[in-house]
Amino acid sequence: MRKENEILNDYLRQKGLKQTSQRNVILETFLASGGHISADELQEMIRKKNPRIGFSTVYRSLRLFTECGIAREVNFGDGRARFERGFDKTQHGHLVCTSCGKTEEFTVAAIQKTIKHISEKYDYKPDGHRFEVYGICKKCR
Amino acid sequence: MRKENEILNDYLRQKGLKQTSQRNVILETFLASGGHISADELQEMIRKKNPRIGFSTVYRSLRLFTECGIAREVNFGDGRARFERGFDKTQHGHLVCTSCGKTEEFTVAAIQKTIKHISEKYDYKPDGHRFEVYGICKKCR
DNA sequence: CTGTGTGCAAAACCTTTGCACGAGC
DNA sequence: GCTCGTGCAAAGGTTTTGCACACAG
Numbered sequence: 108m109r110k111e112n113e114i115l116n117d118y119l120r121q122k123g124l125k126q127t128s129q130r131n132v133i134l135e136t137f138l139a140s141g142g143h144i145s146a147d148e149l150q151e152m153i154r155k156k157n158p159r160i161g162f163s164t165v166y167r168s169l170r171l172f173t174e175c176g177i178a179r180e181v182n183f184g185d186g187r188a189r190f191e192r193g194f195d196k197t198q199h200g201h202l203v204c205t206s207c208g209k210t211e212e213f214t215v216a217a218i219q220k221t222i223k224h225i226s227e228k229y230d231y232k233p234d235g236h237r238f239e240v241y242g243i244c245k246k247c248r
Numbered sequence: 249m250r251k252e253n254e255i256l257n258d259y260l261r262q263k264g265l266k267q268t269s270q271r272n273v274i275l276e277t278f279l280a281s282g283g284h285i286s287a288d289e290l291q292e293m294i295r296k297k298n299p300r301i302g303f304s305t306v307y308r309s310l311r312l313f314t315e316c317g318i319a320r321e322v323n324f325g326d327g328r329a330r331f332e333r334g335f336d337k338t339q340h341g342h343l344v345c346t347s348c349g350k351t352e353e354f355t356v357a358a359i360q361k362t363i364k365h366i367s368e369k370y371d372y373k374p375d376g377h378r379f380e381v382y383g384i385c386k387k388c389r
Numbered sequence: 390c391t392g393t394g395t396g397c398a399a400a401a402c403c404t405t406t407g408c409a410c411g412a413g414c
Numbered sequence: 415g416c417t418c419g420t421g422c423a424a425a426g427g428t429t430t431t432g433c434a435c436a437c438a439g
Contacts, residue, residue: 125413161421182323217362222381225354229343231383238379240363242372266438302396
């Protein structure tokens with residue numbers, strides 16, 4: 108499996124952008140996080156390693172990671188963007204508890220088939236998806 | 249089919265809330281809109297009928313409609329919430345063009361099966377879903 | 390009458406942007 | 415050196431909230 112930092116560096120080189128220590132720290136921290144992390148949560152984690160990194164840099168890096176496919180934006184309806192590792196090609200969805208906010212990932216082969224079918228029918232070139240199922244988890248009942 | 253205003257009025261009565269002319273106008277306008285409408289677009293439509301209705305009332309009403317199941321919040325990644333009729337039990341998804349923003353609805357029976365399967369497996373009581381497929385539409389290629 | 394709803398403006402919130410300085414190549 | 419990146423603060427956009435008054439039940 109190709110490492111994320113290689114993907115990033117190739118992308119930077121190709122676009123004439125530069126490697127910086129900030130980008131390294133942010134990527135590292137993002138990968139170490141469990142996933143489904145918001146910009147401010149990531150910022151909070153980063154603050155511990157390097158308190159001088161600003162919000163803008165975190166946001167800009169997340170956009171960069173999204174552009175090169177390392178990250179993917181997801182949205183759980185809490186009013187802010189969340190990010191997860193995007194290079195993982197497994198088509199998955201999220202099961203979100205509307206009571207306690209707990210989130211689980213699930214994988215279903217059926218999603219891939221559905222996406223293929225739909226995008227052919229409407230003549231779209233598919234480029235990602237989001238599938239979120241909301242419910243109440245066992246504990247919250 | 250049970251009318252939305254009946255659903256709303258029952259909900260209001262049950263919660264000890266009140267019927268108001270504003271809520272009527274907002275509901276009417278929301279239903280007349282094509283769907284996938286944002287709060288400010290709805291406000292804009294409402295302004296023509298009754299220019300004195302404020303933003304807060306529109307937001308508060310949309311939350312109310314969402315609570316009683318008349319509306320459903322959807323999110324197309326443009327940074328603001330959009331609302332569609334929620335009592336329509338047809339399980340559908342959205343196909344969003346990431347280039348021009350055009351949105352189409354599609355229906356697939358497979359989604360229902362998938363949701364049922366997943367929520368049983370993880371022991372969640374399902375309560376809604378979002379399924380968005382992103383791509384580039386025919387025109388934008 | 391009592392408590393809820395409304396409109397306004399201000400606040401809160403997340404995200405983006407302008408700018409001067411700093412750092413990679 | 416030239417260009418891109420960064421941090422800060424300020425601006426941008428959407429949504430929520432506090433408050434005094436209005437209105438439904």
